[in-house]
Ligand SMILES: Nc1ncnc2c1ncn2[C@@H]1O[C@H](COP(=O)(O)OP(=O)(O)OP(=O)(O)O)[C@@H](O)[C@H]1O
Ligand SMILES: Cc1ncsc1CCO
């Protein structure tokens with residue numbers, strides 16, 4: 616019950632003082648991620664250029680970095696922003712999209728991990744591969760169950776001193792010693808592109824609200840998606856109506872409903 620109460624409290628705290636979050640995300644995700652952030656009550660800014668990304672990270676409450684549509688210039692911006700966030704003591708979140716797919720992405724993910732992310736959020740295939748295991752991911756899509764990524768997630772968290780979130784049917788969050796499972800969401804969520812990328816941005820918003828508690832921040836962001844996703848999924852006819860219903864559900868979700876409906880288990 617402690618976790619249930621906490622997620623509602625954190626949603627209220629995040630909305631009471633909407634955090635500026637610098638989201639370096641991919642071309643596919645930019646619009647939906649910004650709308651998800653606004654619906655949930657955060658203040659997103661999609662700022663990625665090498666010339667300004669580091670400077671912007673220093674004035675943001677948190678940074679999120681997603682390598683979904685990577686190029687050399689973007690990577691330079693990501694590294695500058697990550698370095699700046701770490702130096703300024705701001706939390707930052709890494710989303711290693713399809714990092715196993717090419718040598719360019721593998722190297723980029725390794726360089727970004729060296730910059731000490733506060734939180735890593737990925738699907739099961741991404742987390743398994745990031746810990747050095749054999750994943751079955753296909754491009755940006757996971758082909759592994761979350762349960763198979765739980766050991767990898769704990770290893771990554773211990774190795775890099777960060778929180779790791781694995782998403783899928785039932786989400787898993789760990790900082791090494793502690794872990795939680797979060798149930799909910801909808802089978803329509805993987806049929807709408809970039810919802811994972813949008814979730815990474817929302818994790819950044821909660822981390823900005825409670826920078827000294829990235830574990831609870833991550834659980835709260837995932838619980839928001841789980842409850843809003845379940846509500847939208849119950850009424851949707853397919854991926855199209857799920858998309859707008861999900862934004863409406865995020866905006867309508869209040870702290871008490873989140874606390875009442877979140878299903879969080881100690882793992
Ligand atoms: N089958 C499912 N049932 C319920 N919820 C799901 C399911 N699959 C994914 N989700 C939810 O969808 C959200 C995005 O997670 P997902 O693992 O699909 O991210 P992702 O693969 O990184 O997505 P993308 O790369 O398209 O942004 C999370 O809130 C997760 O809990
Ligand atoms: C479809 C797609 N391609 C690169 S990033 C992205 C969004 C989901 O990760």
Ligand SMILES: [Mg+2]
Pocket residue numbers: 712737738755811812
């Ligand atoms: Mg993804």
